[in-house]
Amino acid sequence: MTVLEVDITKRLGSFSLDVSFSIERPDEIMALLGPSGCGKSMTLKCIAGIERPDAGRIVLGGRTLFDSSAHINLPPQQRHVGYLFQSYALFPTMTVEQNVRAGAAGSTREERAERAAREIAAMRLGGLEHHKPAQLSGGQQQRCAMARILASNPKLILLDEPFSALDGYLRWQLELELTDVLRGFPGGAVYVSHNRDEVYRMCDTVCVLDCGRSDAKVSVHELFASPATLAAALISGCKNVSRAHVAGPGLLACEDWGVALRTSLPVPEGVTHVGIRAHYFEAHAAGDVAAGALGGNAIPCTVERVIDSTFSTIVMARTPGGALLRYECEKGAWAALGNPAQLVLVAPPQTVMPLVSASNDKMNDTIAMDNEEIGGASHAR
Amino acid sequence: MDWYPLLNSLRIAAISTVVVYLLGIWLADVVARAPRVVKGILDVVLTLPLVLPPTVVGYLLLVLLGPRRPIGAWVMGVFGVRLTMTWCSAIFATVVVSFPLMYRTARGAFESFDQSLADAGRTLGKSNVWVFWRVKMPACRQGIIAGSVLAFARALGEYGATSMVAGYTPGATATISTTVYQLWRTGEDGLAFQWVLVNLAISAVVLLAMNMLEARSRSARVRGSAA
Numbered sequence: 001m002t003v004l005e006v007d008i009t010k011r012l013g014s015f016s017l018d019v020s021f022s023i024e025r026p027d028e029i030m031a032l033l034g035p036s037g038c039g040k041s042m043t044l045k046c047i048a049g050i051e052r053p054d055a056g057r058i059v060l061g062g063r064t065l066f067d068s069s070a071h072i073n074l075p076p077q078q079r080h081v082g083y084l085f086q087s088y089a090l091f092p093t094m095t096v097e098q099n100v101r102a103g104a105a106g107s108t109r110e111e112r113a114e115r116a117a118r119e120i121a122a123m124r125l126g127g128l129e130h131h132k133p134a135q136l137s138g139g140q141q142q143r144c145a146m147a148r149i150l151a152s153n154p155k156l157i158l159l160d161e162p163f164s165a166l167d168g169y170l171r172w173q174l175e176l177e178l179t180d181v182l183r184g185f186p187g188g189a190v191y192v193s194h195n196r197d198e199v200y201r202m203c204d205t206v207c208v209l210d211c212g213r214s215d216a217k218v219s220v221h222e223l224f225a226s227p228a229t230l231a232a233a234l235i236s237g238c239k240n241v242s243r244a245h246v247a248g249p250g251l252l253a254c255e256d257w258g259v260a261l262r263t264s265l266p267v268p269e270g271v272t273h274v275g276i277r278a279h280y281f282e283a284h285a286a287g288d289v290a291a292g293a294l295g296g297n298a299i300p301c302t303v304e305r306v307i308d309s310t311f312s313t314i315v316m317a318r319t320p321g322g323a324l325l326r327y328e329c330e331k332g333a334w335a336a337l338g339n340p341a342q343l344v345l346v347a348p349p350q351t352v353m354p355l356v357s358a359s360n361d362k363m364n365d366t367i368a369m370d371n372e373e374i375g376g377a378s379h380a381r
Numbered sequence: 382m383d384w385y386p387l388l389n390s391l392r393i394a395a396i397s398t399v400v401v402y403l404l405g406i407w408l409a410d411v412v413a414r415a416p417r418v419v420k421g422i423l424d425v426v427l428t429l430p431l432v433l434p435p436t437v438v439g440y441l442l443l444v445l446l447g448p449r450r451p452i453g454a455w456v457m458g459v460f461g462v463r464l465t466m467t468w469c470s471a472i473f474a475t476v477v478v479s480f481p482l483m484y485r486t487a488r489g490a491f492e493s494f495d496q497s498l499a500d501a502g503r504t505l506g507k508s509n510v511w512v513f514w515r516v517k518m519p520a521c522r523q524g525i526i527a528g529s530v531l532a533f534a535r536a537l538g539e540y541g542a543t544s545m546v547a548g549y550t551p552g553a554t555a556t557i558s559t560t561v562y563q564l565w566r567t568g569e570d571g572l573a574f575q576w577v578l579v580n581l582a583i584s585a586v587v588l589l590a591m592n593m594l595e596a597r598s599r600s601a602r603v604r605g606s607a608a
Binding site for chain 2: 050075076077078081082092149
């Protein structure tokens with residue numbers, strides 16, 4: 001049976017939210033992935049009953065939580081949805097034990113206390129029962145918030161960027177812990193994030209939110225292997241996109257790059273863009289090989305700038321069409337090329353991703369400017 | 382020395398503080414969550430007594446509560462109770478005058494309250510009443526206490542509206558502030574000075590208590606965040 005079905009719209013000033021997705025399996029962790037301000041948190045709040053959508057339907061495990069046409073709008077108290085807030089929202093004046101017991105399920109006081117004690121032990125908070133939240137570390141606070149949620153027997157857990165307040169090593173540690181907790185939870189989970197790596201590691205499926213509109217849900221592997229939309233390509237970390245149109249069977253004319261590229265991926269109706277990940281090019285120094293010997297999909301470029309990054313070398317290269325391409329490789333590989341001024345970048349046909357843009361060109365402009373900033377700064381390398 | 386004015390002042394201030402506490406947090410919560418236009422209007426109305434001269438407040442109260450005025454006459458007819466010129470009458474005056482102090486400090490505290498705490502409580506199945514008294518009020522405790530202390534101090538020192546609504550009858554409606562005025566007016570400077578000292582002592586104790594409470598909650602916060 002479907003765990004969760006969401007299909008809602010809500011207007012907030014000039015911003016409009018139009019989201020629809022569903023979670024099919026009770027062990028599914030679904031990510032809502034998108035840049036900040038795209039309506040991710042608002043969607044969670046609508047599911048939890050904190051905000052009211054203008055129209056639509058939310059059904060959780062066969063129970064209708066919200067249905068605008070049937071005038072159903074259950075209060076948050078009756079929805080049985082656990083919500084992990086960005087800041088954890090622990091009650092600051094209560095101890096760990098009081099916090100967990102506040103939400104604990106059970107018909108008698110003893111049952112609730114026992115349930116709370118069990119969750120506190122399961123979250124390894126033993127010995128901290130009488131501490132206030134401010135006396136806990138970031139990780140302990142998050143575990144306390146999870147204990148409080150689990151003690152309330154939710155049917156679904158919502159997580160709102162649970163690691164945004166943390167950094168570095170602690171974050172990684174918590175991610176491992178939280179993954180285990182969510183894997184052990186018998187209901188579904190919706191995980192809101194703008195971090196694609198987190199989503200790739202923790203979630204099964206992903207729904208990309210682009211300016212308040214949701215793309216179709218796909219598995220995380222699909223998102224990274226073959227994103228269907230421009231927004232999905234960008235949020236999944238694709239650094240190179242160009243406006244494009246179909247120029248023949250399997251042939252895409254890339255307007256911003258001034259070349260036509262072959263793709264071996266299925267080309268859908270209404271292709272507007274093409275994307276190539278920065279790691280997937282094969283690079284050759286222009287003098288080494290005759291362009292003809294490389295076959296198709298060779299893009300002759302002028303090297304604009306070479307950036308020495310932590311573990312890789314990033315090359316910004318000017319295409320015949322004028323836009324910049326970003327090529328990333330291991331440091332050794334770039335050194336072996338001999339630091340050429342003219343470069344041929346070859347994109348194998350399976351790496352040329354045809355994309356559809358549902359909304360405007362805003363995001364495309366953003367990334368073009370992004371690349372322009374990195375590349376345009378200096379000609380003296 | 383007749384200690385009646387001290388007793389009377391303390392009981393008026395105490396009762397008025399309880400009334401102002403309940404009214405203040407209720408209205409502060411309503412206004413803090415109201416839509417902008419309603420908020421603006423309500424806020425002006427509720428803060429008005431802070432800037433009005435106490436004599437204007439006293440006049441308005443007499444217009445409403447006087448024995449031949451609508452509310453006063455009705456209460457007189459139904460309950461046979463006079464609303465003006467008794468010791469209780471001063472409570473009307475002190476409630477109106479000290480209300481804005483409670484209301485404004487409580488509203489400030491409510492507005493800086495982290496709404497996600499309330500949302501968390503509600504998603505955990507807790508009633509709105511539970512969330513208000515167990516989460517919101519404790520989190521806003523400092524502002525609420527400060528407002529109550531200020532309201533108590535203001536009620537204790539109220540003179541203008543009180544003297545109009547309750548008058549000055551020794552042993553009946555006399556408060557510290559009206560007593561000081563009467564004694565000075567009738568040339569009993571020595572006695573007046575004694576009451577001035579009493580008043581100074583009470584005010585100092587109240588302010589000291591408030592500073593100690595503030596210091597305590599501040600150090601509690603520092604301990605908490607240092608851990």
